[in-house]
Amino acid sequence: VQLQASGGGLVQAGGSLRLSCASSGRTLRRYGMGWFRQAPGKEREFVAAITWSGLSTTYADSVKGRFTISRDNAKNTMYLQMNSLKPEDTAVYYCAASLRVVTGTTTNLYEYDAWGQGTQLTVSS
Numbered sequence: 001v002q003l004q005a006s007g008g009g010l011v012q013a014g015g016s017l018r019l020s021c022a023s024s025g026r027t028l029r030r031y032g033m034g035w036f037r038q039a040p041g042k043e044r045e046f047v048a049a050i051t052w053s054g055l056s057t058t059y060a061d062s063v064k065g066r067f068t069i070s071r072d073n074a075k076n077t078m079y080l081q082m083n084s085l086k087p088e089d090t091a092v093y094y095c096a097a098s099l100r101v102v103t104g105t106t107t108n109l110y111e112y113d114a115w116g117q118g119t120q121l122t123v124s125s
Helices: none
Strands: 002-006 009-012 017-024 032-038 045-050 057-059 067-072 077-082 091-098 119-124
Touching (some): 002 091, 017 032, 017 091, 032 067, 032 077, 045 067, 057 067
Parallel strands (some): 009 119
Antiparallel strands (some): 017 077, 032 091, 045 057, 091 119
């Protein structure tokens, strides 16, 4: 599956933004999905994950209560709604798909089989 992340940009602290991750061709219905991010000089870290059905989600503590992951399988698209943004949220955000973890969620990036190209989010203070 090929993933395309979009929606990043420059936003002020406290603002909101929604990222999208679309699949070209193959349906995302078979995949568990997740969002990761990587700030300059840091390792890629888990942000949020969602099961194939969308009924179960998991969040990193740093974004819990501020970010919401969702998906629309009919549109082959996953979303990340980000509210109350902070400068420390600045990073390149990557979407990922897992064939191995579908009915549950995983925070382990090595359990994801396909990655989007990343979209930059910059939060100014």
